[in-house]
Amino acid sequence: MRNTRLSKSLIALAALMPAAAWHCHAAAQAAAAAQASATALRVQRIEIIDRQGFDKPLVAATIMVPAGWQHRGDVQWKVGQRCNRPYAIRLQASAPDASAAIELSPFEAWGTTNYGAPVGDCPQASFRDAREYLSSWVQRQRPNARLIEYRPRPDKSRLIAQNQSPQSSMRQWIDSGQALITYRAGGRDVHELLSTNVSFSHMRMSGGAGSRAFESIQGQALGVLSWRSNTGPVPQKHFDLVWETLKAGPEWQARINAAEQQMAADSAATQAQIARIQRETSRETMAHIARRGEIMNQTREETARIRNETWRSTQATQDRIHTNNVRALREVQGYRDPRGGVVELPHHYQHAWQLRDGSYVLTDNPNFNPARDIGIAGQQLQRTRE
Numbered sequence: 001m002r003n004t005r006l007s008k009s010l011i012a013l014a015a016l017m018p019a020a021a022w023h024c025h026a027a028a029q030a031a032a033a034a035q036a037s038a039t040a041l042r043v044q045r046i047e048i049i050d051r052q053g054f055d056k057p058l059v060a061a062t063i064m065v066p067a068g069w070q071h072r073g074d075v076q077w078k079v080g081q082r083c084n085r086p087y088a089i090r091l092q093a094s095a096p097d098a099s100a101a102i103e104l105s106p107f108e109a110w111g112t113t114n115y116g117a118p119v120g121d122c123p124q125a126s127f128r129d130a131r132e133y134l135s136s137w138v139q140r141q142r143p144n145a146r147l148i149e150y151r152p153r154p155d156k157s158r159l160i161a162q163n164q165s166p167q168s169s170m171r172q173w174i175d176s177g178q179a180l181i182t183y184r185a186g187g188r189d190v191h192e193l194l195s196t197n198v199s200f201s202h203m204r205m206s207g208g209a210g211s212r213a214f215e216s217i218q219g220q221a222l223g224v225l226s227w228r229s230n231t232g233p234v235p236q237k238h239f240d241l242v243w244e245t246l247k248a249g250p251e252w253q254a255r256i257n258a259a260e261q262q263m264a265a266d267s268a269a270t271q272a273q274i275a276r277i278q279r280e281t282s283r284e285t286m287a288h289i290a291r292r293g294e295i296m297n298q299t300r301e302e303t304a305r306i307r308n309e310t311w312r313s314t315q316a317t318q319d320r321i322h323t324n325n326v327r328a329l330r331e332v333q334g335y336r337d338p339r340g341g342v343v344e345l346p347h348h349y350q351h352a353w354q355l356r357d358g359s360y361v362l363t364d365n366p367n368f369n370p371a372r373d374i375g376i377a378g379q380q381l382q383r384t385r386e
Contacts, residue, residue, distance in 0.1 A: 040363035041238050042066065042355070042374070045245075048073035048091055050252055059249035064242060065093040065102055067359035076106075083122035084109040089223065100229040102242060105141075108133075111218040119216050126217070130157075130177035130198045133221055138181055142192070145183040152177045156197060168205045175200065180233065192228035193239050196221050241346045241362065244332065335381035342384055353378040 043064040050060040053075060060075045071093035079086050088106030095101065111119025112126050127133040131150055138145050156176035163170050178195040198221045205214045225243055227234045248256075333347035338354060345352050349362035353370050355378040361370055370378040 040361050040365060040368055040373070041241065041349075042068075042359055042361040043241070043245075044068075044359040046071050046073070046093070047249075048075065048089060050075035050087070052077050053087060054252075054255055058252040058255070060252045061089055061091075061246060061248050063091065063104075063247075064245040064360075066095070066100075067355075067357075069093045069095055069102075073104075082120045083111070084220070099231055100227070100234075102225075102227045104246070105224040105226070107220060107223055108137075109218065109220040111216060113217075114212075114215040119218055122218065125219070127198070127219055130175045130196055130221075131179075133198050133219070134177060134179045134194060134196060134224070137196075137221075137224055138179065138194070142181060142183060145181040145192070148180040148182055148191075150177060150179045153195070160199070166206070168203070170201070170203045172199070172201045174198065178239075185230070188230045190228050190230050191233040192226055193234050193236075194224055194226045195239070195243055196224045198222070237348050240348060244346050334384045336384050337381075338379050343381070345381075352381040354381055 044067040045062055045064050047059045048061040048063070049057050051057045051074065053060075061073075065071060071091070073089070073091040076088045076090065077086055078088070085107050089104065090106060091102070091104035093102045109122055110125035110127065111122035112124050113119060118124055125136075127136065131152070134150070135147070138147065153176040157174055160172040160174060161170070162172070174197055176195070176197045178193060181192050181194065183190055183192075198219055200217065200219050202217045203215065207213050225246070227239050227242065332344040333352075334342045334344055335352050337343045343354075343360075345360060345362060350364045351362070351366065351368065353361040353363075353368070355361060355370055355376045357376065361368070361374075361378065370376050
């Protein structure tokens with residue numbers, strides 16, 4: 001009787017073993033799928049439309065954001081502005097559950113001189129680099145935030161131009177950086193990663209006899225890109241993907257560039273006028289001593305007017321800085337589009353998929369399968385040299 005009972009127990013145990021093995025296998029597959037979903041980033045390309053600046057709506061910029069996010073973007077114009085650009089590109093994108101959001105804030109400009117006078121209509125400020133500007137931005141826009149880390153981004157910083165003569169000198173450069181901050185919002189801890197590119201222009205003009213040299217510095221932050229999340233810090237690779245895919249629309253940029261030619265002509269005329277004033281001052285002799293006061297007053301008046309119009313001398317270069325900066329930030333890889341042509345995606349990920357709904361998934365996981373891991377069929381893209 002005992003042997004019979006033992007045999008039945010062994011048979012029942014043997015029957016359970018395949019089921020247990022199946023459950024273990026299923027659990028392992030689920031864990032692998034969850035890991036694949038966590039390491040992959042599914043994105044979609046969105047357009048920011050300028051509906052006010054020209055005779056028809058134009059695509060001002062494009063950017064990739066996580067697929068399925070709600071988004072809105074536009075271009076606001078303020079014609080007649082003498083310091084900053086007359087347009088402001090804005091973007092807001094947020095997760096369906098409001099747990100994360102991406103924003104692009106408008107440009108900001110400022111200036112100062114060693115005489116204490118304003119530079120045109122620009123607010124007076126003396127930020128020396130991207131870190132000082134981002135610190136100010138956080139204090140104004142996120143007053144309760146705590147700075148966790150600041151990182152300079154030399155990969156996106158560079159010298160643009162440097163010219164020097166006995167009478168004047170000019171240096172233009174871009175400084176880039178990012179900051180990680182944290183704060184409380186809605187009863188939860190929020191982590192936010194911020195980045196900006198700041199263009200600087202420093203000009204120095206020698207003074208007349210007995211006069212101090214005139215120096216001015218202008219700065220312009222080319223927007224602040226931010227990605228906040230209440231589920232933990234955003235991976236650096238994901239943030240860089242969004243940053244690198246932000247680029248201007250070709251036709252819209254061409255319209256903007258058309259105005260640069262006139263601005264460049266105004267800049268050349270201003271520089272020629274400065275040189276003429278300096279030549280006249282240098283040719284003063286004792287025979288003109290009686291008129292020295294009149295000439296110096298005229299020089300000061302014209303120099304003051306030139307200072308108020310300095311923004312024109314830098315706008316063309318700054319717009320080119322913006323265009324070149326966007327191109328430099330792209331760092332993309334071409335992939336063969338199954339529907340024909342080539343699509344450009346950031347090269348920081350090893351694998352790319354196009355899903356059935358037209359969105360893309362970028363991942364480093366060689367075993368990622370969208371149909372299995374996120375429930376949407378897709379096709380893996382092949383890299384191309386185009």
